[in-house]
Amino acid sequence: MKINILILVTLFFISNLNLIHAQDLKFYGKLEPGNLIIVKGDLIKRARLDTLELKIDNDGIFCFGFDLSERGSKILNVKFKDGKVLLKKIELLPRKFKVQRINNLKKDLVTAPRKLNKRIEKERQIAYEARSPIGKIDTAFYKTGFVRPIKGGRITSVFGSQRILNGIPKNKHNGLDIAVPRGTPVYAMAAGIVRLAADNFYYPGNYILLDHGQALNSQYLHLSKMLVKTGDRVKKGEKIGEVGTTGRSTGPHLHWGVQWYLRRVDPAGLLTMGFPDN
Ligand SMILES: [Zn+2]
Numbered sequence: 001m002k003i004n005i006l007i008l009v010t011l012f013f014i015s016n017l018n019l020i021h022a023q024d025l026k027f028y029g030k031l032e033p034g035n036l037i038i039v040k041g042d043l044i045k046r047a048r049l050d051t052l053e054l055k056i057d058n059d060g061i062f063c064f065g066f067d068l069s070e071r072g073s074k075i076l077n078v079k080f081k082d083g084k085v086l087l088k089k090i091e092l093l094p095r096k097f098k099v100q101r102i103n104n105l106k107k108d109l110v111t112a113p114r115k116l117n118k119r120i121e122k123e124r125q126i127a128y129e130a131r132s133p134i135g136k137i138d139t140a141f142y143k144t145g146f147v148r149p150i151k152g153g154r155i156t157s158v159f160g161s162q163r164i165l166n167g168i169p170k171n172k173h174n175g176l177d178i179a180v181p182r183g184t185p186v187y188a189m190a191a192g193i194v195r196l197a198a199d200n201f202y203y204p205g206n207y208i209l210l211d212h213g214q215a216l217n218s219q220y221l222h223l224s225k226m227l228v229k230t231g232d233r234v235k236k237g238e239k240i241g242e243v244g245t246t247g248r249s250t251g252p253h254l255h256w257g258v259q260w261y262l263r264r265v266d267p268a269g270l271l272t273m274g275f276p277d278n
Pocket of ligand 1: 157173175176177254255256
């Protein structure tokens with residue numbers, strides 16, 4: 001009996017220490033489906049989201065994201081160099097997203113003609129292979145923060161909207177569309193490595209995939225011009241291409257997508273999360 005009480009007292013003591021440590025971690029971003037969360041702290045040894053090991057930067061920065069369709073509870077488990085552990089339960093509640101109808105699309109662009117299946121499958125394979133190094137870099141190349149890839153423009157489709165193309169329900173919109181004239185410069189949202197500069201793929205057209213470290217990646221679709229090639233390193237705010245209307249697109253615009261691994265997160269959230277502190 002005495003031993004049990006001792007264990008209880010010890011547990012209570014440890015959990016109090018953990019509370020103190022929770023204050024040592026700073027969270028940026030909303031703990032909701034479809035969001036990226038960045039965490040900064042001192043003397044972190046390792047961090048896990050459920051069973052997934054997270055990459056940690058030398059400056060104590062790590063990130064994770066939840067897909068827009070993700071639900072249920074997750075456990076963030078952070079171990080510090082002094083051996084203490086912080087457990088944080090994250091409950092993902094459904095979020096409401098807009099419904100968007102687009103009716104003037106050419107039939108072939110809503111449902112691809114069967115004769116193109118082979119081409120689309122090959123393009124998927126290329127993109128899949130290009131993504132294979134994503135998630136292998138500990139460094140947070142994004143640590144100086146994010147810039148909007150387009151200056152100005154009109155947002156024509158927000159992240160997460162349910163798209164009904166010519167009356168056919170499609171996947172939720174996994175990015176942010178900004179309409180601007182053809183030729184408008186497109187800038188890298190953060191520093192990174194070009195994993196793919198894809199040449200006129202069927203749906204995304206000309207597009208660039210950037211790896212920002214720690215599995216954070218961004219995509220820039222429908223470009224008229226690409227100024228980088230696979231393997232290039234880019235700086236935050238560097239011009240990487242120009243807006244166009246290649247692929248499945250009704251007019252010149254940038255589709256800006258952001259993912260953590262393959263989980264789709266809201267690009268707009270990156271600009272309002274307050275990371276890093278100034
Ligand atoms: Zn889009």
